[in-house]
Amino acid sequence: MSKPTFATIWLDGCSGCHMSFLDMDERLVEILDQVDLVYSPLVDVKEYPEVVDIALVEGAVSTDEDRAKIRKIRAHTKTLISLGDCAVTSNVPAMRNYFPVDSVMKRAYVENAAGGGVIPERGLPKLDPRVCPVHEVVHVDLFIPGCPPSADTIHAALTELLAGRNPDIAALTRFGA
């Protein structure tokens, strides 16, 4: 029987959760023995595969692009996991929610730019008025909070899942951990 397919996704987050994932160090090898990594910022695949068994999502949903992406991913994923506080609670990215989008853009591209910047008109996904956690957009099967969840947590959760069990996440991690 072929190995389950596995993906990691990076939405609006700092990539810390991916770093933590990599922090599993040699245990990564052990995990990768059991799964087929088919899609991830860590590998060079552009198209999301037709069927993915397990996907870890890092980051909140902030833009129209994120929204479209996570919808598509959801449709092609069996077990979708929110990894880390940005995906689970929308965390720091959502701190822009108290300000209107145009003032956020102005702050980032004009006021904070050396020598008077401009708001780029192309190549930027459109910011949603409100950043939200992944489960407000699509159904999520498992939540692993933490900022970031530790490598141990990720390892324990994946090991349990791969063994066909339901991991007791609250025993492993919490919001802000």
Place this chain on the structure above:
Amino acid sequence: MIFEELGHIEEAELEAQSRFERRIHVCAAAGCLASGADAVKEALSGELQSTGLEERCQMVGVGCMGLCSRGPLVSIQPDNVLLAQVRAKDAKEVVGTLGKKPPKRLACPSDLPFFKRQLKVVLENMGRIDPERIEEYIAVGGYSALHKGLTEMTSQEVIDEVVKSGLRGRGGAGYPTGLKWSQLSKESSPIKYVVCNADEGDPGAFMDRSVLEGDPHRVLEGMILAGYATGATQGFIYVRAEYPLAIKRLNLAIKQASRLGLLGHNICGTPVSFGVEVRVGAGAFVCGEETALMASIEGGRGTPRPRPPFPTQSGIWGRPTMINNVETFANIPPIIRNGGKWLAEIGTEKSKGTKVFSLSGKVVNTGLIEVPMGITLREIIFEIGGGIPFGGKFKAVQTGGPSGGCVPDSGLDVPVDYESLSHLGTIMGSGGMVVMDDSASMVDVARFFLDFSRHESCGKCIPCRVGTVQMHGLLDKIAANRATSEDLAMLEELCDLVRKTSLCGLGQTAPTPVVSTLRHFREEYLSHLSGKA
């Protein structure tokens, strides 16, 4: 004054009244005043003067006559003529036809089902007496119950009559009044309080307002009897600030009663003492909840506290306190006058007496009505209320305000009492009854009440403070056709949470409008779910 003098006042007043051939009653309650009753009264007085009839015809501003939708109302006694929608410019014609056939366009038959189907106990004096004159109240038998109670009955006997009457709290929950009274009477504290809850905040309700404006002495009489029966010597009436006329008339009534010695130390020479103070609310619905009301009387934020201890154990300033609603107190004088058994003969097995409702919304006759318990909603809406205007179709009737629910057509033939309304998923409440025709959206009705509840939540406990806001958000989403079936599930989950875990009655009943509309009109919710409506 001693009690025997009440008789003199009564005689003098009747004698004074008999000098007039007629009395013209102009409704001076809030509804008719807003329709221009003041100007009508002035014009009629002027007309009487200029025609020289003022010696023969007495002008009286009276309490609510009930048919608010046709105000300003004028009645002429003893001819038993009722005139509706009278304008100041009609004065000449009205005075000109005194004793004759009244102007056709103004005449309102007094044998309308609106009047005939009612049974007036609490409202017996409404439209008959000038609420600003204690003499008129005395002339119709006012304070005779107090006389009887204080001189012929022990306090236990007063309680016994209230128990016998089967009277239940008219503020909404229907707690047996006699039981509450005996609980307070058993408390040994030297200081006890009796409170009249007149913080009628349910949107769609104006029963208490009408009683206070139209017959304030009746409420005072009920309170003094409660004080005597329970051993309390101080009373408070907590009225909402939105009712300035009621406040004015209450204060006037207290002044008049005190002057006659019916309030204060050694009432009419008896050892009984009882004082009453008016406390004015300030726009917080939650203060209708008894522990919040007490906090407000103490001068604080009107936030409820957990019960027990119940107010009868520890209330205002830690003293035993009994809180009854306006209408409950208004029921007391006739119970003492006629005996508890008399009231117990009216109504159903478990709900005795009458109930005052304020009928409003999409119904032909809006106004204040009093009906025997056990009447059906259909009789109220279609006979008394005259049905739906403009040939509209009945959809639902909302009772109990933000704590109550909607009854659909299928529930209209159930007799009105505490239990049957509760089986229908609503409550008796304090008596607000809002009729809706088929143009009403039930999701919108639920959303309206949740909007109310979230604004009126005091914020003390989490389920009510945040739960009502989340529920309102979900209802917004449903109304905008953006919700999914998960959202609906979340809404139902919140209904259960807020109902079961909130601290006070406001929170515990806040989900009722949603639960009841979901129960009777679920398909309407479903039709709003995304992609479907």
Place this chain on the structure above:
Amino acid sequence: MPTSVKVKTLRIDGRDVSAREDQTILEVARENDIWIPTLCHLDGLSPVGACRLCLVEIKGSTKLLPACVTAVEEGMEVSTQTEGLESYRRMILELLFSERNHVCSICKSNGHCEMQTLAQRLGLTHIHFPYRYPSLPVDLSHELFGMDHNRCILCTRCVRVCAEIEGAHVWDVMGRGVDARIICDLNQPWGTSETCTSCGKCVHVCPTGALFERGRSASEMDKRPEFLPYLTLMRRAGGE
């Protein structure tokens, strides 16, 4: 124990326990190592029964009752950990998390927060109610302390400790419903308060990162509310 105090026996989660008649269910449960979650309650402050986390089931009663204010009764049968209660408690906590902006990762009290710990203990891994994201201020006008309204859960411990223990009554609650907020004096910046004694009691009874000592960074604000029972005990002893 004075002879006038009667002893009552009751059952909590199937265990027979005895209690003084003036004790609450919460007190007895804690004495017997039965855990009931609380947030607004704090030993030494008057109980308010507001957070509703300590609701318990009592046999024969259709209502759930707050353990923190419900007195024990002879023969009472209390259940503290039913499936229904657990679910309500989780939902109440979820409502709290959704109400304001509790960004745990960058909170001074991260790792020392009662709400965060409770969430973990109750098995909460996400908030399924939509977040509200209200725009709330942070008051940094006091030279020693700060107040972040984004993290306030309106438990009113600060209000009570200041009024009941310190006697200054600097804090109170303004407005109502979801717009209610803790205020200092006449809704003014803390630093301008004429009544604050800068004692810091409010900071240390605050269960979350809403009140904090300035100069602390994320995760550095460890609260020490233990002074309170000690202080009240001493005061009571002094009064006797």
Place this chain on the structure above:
Amino acid sequence: MILPPEKQPMPSDDKRWRLVATAMRRHGYKSHGLIESLHSIQETFGYVSEDALKFTAKMLRVPLSQAYGVASFYHYFNLKPLGRHSCVVCRGTACHIKGSAQILSDLEQLFAVRVGETTEDGSLSLLSAQCLGACGIAPAVVLDGVVMGRAEAESIVHRVEEVVAA
């Protein structure tokens, strides 16, 4: 030294403070007279100012935060001065069923003001009440203290416009 309430200085020379002080005396300068005192302040000055709150707190020996907490809890109290005219639209059930929301939104639009606020030029405060208890004549609107029943959106808005312009 704490002065007894009778000796407390008034916040200003404005004679109206004496009315307020009298109301406080009626309740024996007790803290339970707080709400009644606030009523008298609002009746006298039209709103409850910060000075008034400070004065009340001192007279009744109530903590400042408690005075503010109470004043802000009850929506009847205005903590800011009202406009020259005030218009209260009832939002009770009966009024809602009969279209009060439309009246409110029309007024909001016409005067560019949100409910609960006062127009920039201070000419109109647009307020709402949860229920005026005038359900029999719904929808009800109170313009400068005068109740208008069976209000039609168009005629009401017109009437408010007239009064404000006058």
